[in-house]
Amino acid sequence: xxxxLIITGICMISVVISYAAFRRGSARSADDYFVAGxxxxxxxxxxxxxxxxxxxxxxxxxxSLGYRTGFGALFVLCVxxxxxxxxxxxxxxxxxxLGRSRKWVSMGAPFGERxxxxxxxxxxxxxxxxxxxxxxxxxxxxxxxLEAMSEAIIPYKMGLxxxxxxxxxYLIMGGMKxxxxxxxVQGIFFSVMVFVLFFTVMMKNGGFGPTMDLVxxxxxxxxxxxxxxxxxWSYPMVFGFAAAMCLGSVCFPQPYMHxxxxxxxxxxxxxxxSFGGLCMILVIxxxxxxxxxxxxxxxxxxxxADKVYGLVATAVLPNWLAALAVAGGFTAxxxxxxxxxxxxxxxxxxxLYKLLRPSATSGELVTVxxxxxxxxMIICVILAWNPNTPVAxxxxxxxxxxxxxxxxxxxxxxxxRATRHAAIxxxxxxxxxxxxxxxxxxxxxxxxxxxxxxxxxxFLMSLVVAGIVFVVGSLITQPGDIENKSLAIFxxxxxxxxxxHERTDASGGVYATAEER
Amino acid sequence: xxxxxxxxNGIFIAVFIFLTAMIWCPVIYGRYGDSGxxxxxxxxxxxxxxxxxxxxxxxxxxLFHTGLSLSDRDLEEIISELDQxxxxxxxx
Numbered sequence: 054x055x056x057x058l059i060i061t062g063i064c065m066i067s068v069v070i071s072y073a074a075f076r077r078g079s080a081r082s083a084d085d086y087f088v089a090g091x092x093x094x095x096x097x098x099x100x101x102x103x104x105x106x107x108x109x110x111x112x113x114x115x116x117s118l119g120y121r122t123g124f125g126a127l128f129v130l131c132v133x134x135x136x137x138x139x140x141x142x143x144x145x146x147x148x149x150x151l152g153r154s155r156k157w158v159s160m161g162a163p164f165g166e167r168x169x170x171x172x173x174x175x176x177x178x179x180x181x182x183x184x185x186x187x188x189x190x191x192x193x194x195x196x197x198x199l200e201a202m203s204e205a206i207i208p209y210k211m212g213l214x215x216x217x218x219x220x221x222x223y224l225i226m227g228g229m230k231x232x233x234x235x236x237x238v239q240g241i242f243f244s245v246m247v248f249v250l251f252f253t254v255m256m257k258n259g260g261f262g263p264t265m266d267l268v269x270x271x272x273x274x275x276x277x278x279x280x281x282x283x284x285x286w287s288y289p290m291v292f293g294f295a296a297a298m299c300l301g302s303v304c305f306p307q308p309y310m311h312x313x314x315x316x317x318x319x320x321x322x323x324x325x326x327s328f329g330g331l332c333m334i335l336v337i338x339x340x341x342x343x344x345x346x347x348x349x350x351x352x353x354x355x356x357x358a359d360k361v362y363g364l365v366a367t368a369v370l371p372n373w374l375a376a377l378a379v380a381g382g383f384t385a386x387x388x389x390x391x392x393x394x395x396x397x398x399x400x401x402x403x404x405l406y407k408l409l410r411p412s413a414t415s416g417e418l419v420t421v422x423x424x425x426x427x428x429x430m431i432i433c434v435i436l437a438w439n440p441n442t443p444v445a446x447x448x449x450x451x452x453x454x455x456x457x458x459x460x461x462x463x464x465x466x467x468x469x470r471a472t473r474h475a476a477i478x479x480x481x482x483x484x485x486x487x488x489x490x491x492x493x494x495x496x497x498x499x500x501x502x503x504x505x506x507x508x509x510x511x512f513l514m515s516l517v518v519a520g521i522v523f524v525v526g527s528l529i530t531q532p533g534d535i536e537n538k539s540l541a542i543f544x545x546x547x548x549x550x551x552x553x554h555e556r557t558d559a560s561g562g563v564y565a566t567a568e569e570r
Numbered sequence: 571x572x573x574x575x576x577x578x579n580g581i582f583i584a585v586f587i588f589l590t591a592m593i594w595c596p597v598i599y600g601r602y603g604d605s606g607x608x609x610x611x612x613x614x615x616x617x618x619x620x621x622x623x624x625x626x627x628x629x630x631x632x633l634f635h636t637g638l639s640l641s642d643r644d645l646e647e648i649i650s651e652l653d654q655x656x657x658x659x660x661x662x
Contacts, residue, residue: 124615132622136590138629146640154652265610276612279602288597295594318645322633330626547651
């Protein structure tokens with residue numbers, strides 16, 4: 054019963070926060086609704102980005118992965134995400150600056166201005182196709198969690214209606230500012246609960262060192278690379294997971310939305326650099342909880358191992374605190390749904406609808422986005438209705454499908470020779486290959502190294518091919534009027550000049566900036 | 571001065587790429603099978619965590635303490651120049 058109260062409390066608090074954002078005018082204009090009037094400070098940006106990315110998988114999935122496969126899991130969603138600090142900065146610096154100058158609010162905007170309407174349509178379509186299976190998996194997870202936590206007081210299907218309805222309400226009401234504030238509160242909540250569980254689990258056997266000694270005694274294979282005859286955490290497997298997860302994160306809607314919403318350059322930089330550091334700390338904790346659980350709840354296999362986070366919470370914490378710890382995973386799932394649904398709804402309104410109706414007013418765009426939030430939620434709930442639907446399986450290719458847009462994005466900002474034909478061909482080739490690999494070999498072909506693919510996984514092979522198509526395609530096709538015209542904006546001298554180090558005073562002398570002094 | 575900035579930028583980018591390669595693949599510091607332990611965790615896991623911390627610190631220094639990255643004062647100036655360009659574009 055306490056679990057039902059906790060879940061209801063979380064939903065109600067989320068709606069109240071969003072209502073507060075609404076009352077403060079977060080949905081007054083399109084700019085306010087979609088990018089919070091570019092007013093978010095660094096604290097909200099950091100936690101909002103973190104929680105919109107970290108799904109229930111980062112807790113339940115990672116503790117299960119640690120339980121089953123050991124320390125190699127540190128290369129998945131943990132340390133491997135630290136490079137996002139500089140990758141996001143370099144890839145999205147111009148998104149941030151040009152977004153503010155050109156009033157961009159959606160993912161398709163930079164692609165549309167650089168490559169024309171073909172890419173402006175393709176990007177949101179690819180993103181929504183990739184996001185829906187991922188969202189379905191999250192919503193199914195929410196339904197199953199709710200059923201388990203409430204001991205079937207809230208059945209799976211009621212949970213499917215209950216939570217997405219709350220999410221839709223606060224997204225429709227509060228827009229980006231509401232979503233960011235809710236994400237921040239949820240992010241702080243689940244971070245605290247991860248630490249509480251981590252320290253309690255470690256104290257159960259006398260501290261971190263003694264716990265790890267016990268695990269090593271019983272399961273030395275969890276401490277190995279290339280365990281089980283080189284099958285588990287081989288070098289190609291480590292590289293495949295680490296690179297795929299990190300590169301996939303560069304192109305999701307969340308970094309665009311948060312870059313547009315940042316109040317300052319300082320906030321933007323703090324957000325991109327903090328993400329990897331916080332992921333490393335939090336997800337190392339959940340992975341170590343899974344590893345330590347092998348001696349607290351031994352013998353879990355397959356799907357049972359996926360429940361280890363909740364089971365160990367129940368074993369080491371009082372009931373009410375265990376319910377709060379599991380509710381942390383629930384809020385992580387909710388905040389990921391927030392981020393993805395809002396990002397896609399923004400794209401639908403500003404990239405697709407606005408293309409059909411260029412004269413659409415600001416109010417009309419907000420209305421369309423609100424309808425899109427409702428529409429995406431309804432589609433996801435319908436697809437998630439059967440908990441065994443195979444749609445969620447497709448979520449493993451979400452990262453791969455979105456990641457192939459990294460080349461058109463790089464070309465837009467850094468390569469004057471990039472052409473729209475190459476951008477479209479590269480995106481279609483990459484998405485097509487991801488889908489083909491999934492159709493041929495299922496998720497193992499997408500995620501695990503294949504001898505037939507030069508020991509790369511399907512994801513990385515698709516990425517390599519998309520890159521080759523982009524470069525070769527750009528070299529053999531000619532930039533058209535749109536690309537040539539866009540150079541004046543995307544390669545404006547103001548964007549590339551090094552400013553902070555030299556400034557010339559009236560007499561022509563060079564002096565250091567205040568920042569340097 | 572410009573060359574010096576470019577050089578420093580290049581050094582940081584090289585460091586970022588090197589550390590990323592190390593973090594994404596433990597081939598240099600981790601071997602298959604049993605490995606020694608440091609602070610109770612596998613030696614290679616300890617090293618990758620340390621590399622992650624070093625990369626995080628290097629990114630932080632690059633973004634906030636070198637003057638090589640975008641600052642708020644730069645942003646204002648860039649936006650004003652871009653706005654001027656936009657006005658010219660509209661006129662033409």
